[in-house]
Amino acid sequence: MPWLKPAVEYGPLAVFVAVYFSQGLMPATVALMIATVIGVGMSWLVTRKVPLMPVVTAVIVLVFGGLTLWLNDENFIKMKPTIIYALFAIVIGGGLALGKSVLKKVLGHAVSMDEAGWRSLSVRVALFFAAMAVANEVVRHVMTTDHWVLWKMPGSLIITLVFMMAQGPLILRHQLDQEKT
Template structure:
């Protein structure tokens, strides 16, 4: 399999965050059902552009995109906001389940398969990092449930767009000491 073409980090960020921004803006101007349709369309466009630029689709955006289309479709067909609100819970539990299964069933830290070309750490570091991310995905699932069940739809959308990303960035930055402790010396990563 050919290596994916490198993509400008700002463009990559725009492709990942663009659908969420569309979701937020359309919800603020129209309503959640219309925003869901726009979110689905923006997700498909972002995946298509990503594929055109890289000639491959990364696994996590594809999984997220499929779940967006399924739950967004249910939201629109049944005219029920519940399904789009459940999507983050399902995606986060799916990611957590895969990471836990890798550690428990296959005895492999699967996060290393995804990030191994960017981060060079030892096996103990991959296991610890994978476990931490698995629990973090469970935390995000629970947090999503708390927010959508206890606050308005507009508050949930705002939290989804402007709350989850900062929480995730802070969590990722908090992992730097672990990565530094387990760093493999002399191993070059591609950094893309």
């Protein structure tokens, strides 16, 4: 089901933005939490399994969304992207430090590259996520909540898509001939 992954990953974010601009941050946080749980549940109902990252994301959304609501402090929901980006950077970078390619495990079914390509891509992606964590912190501290929401969607989504497309030449340069694999 090609629609499932984007629905689970981006559906809750779209719900958050729509509710934020119509009702405010606290109702948007509740909507995000509900949409995230629905997305994970939908993934399980359709595939009878749930990938690790949506579960990790759901836990972070529920913890930080819960803290936002309980303490009535928007900083917690604004920290969520920083934590997720930093977690991605640490997992990918830590894998590299241990001689493992986390990206190859995640994307190896879709992309066939030599080890140097996976290493280069992993370094770039780890640095990208570290930069996105820093950028989220700058935006959440310097700009208004409206600007932070727009940074989150569509801003960070567009930046991520542009970054991923910019990796095309690296992937092509290190792509393995399908007959040799």
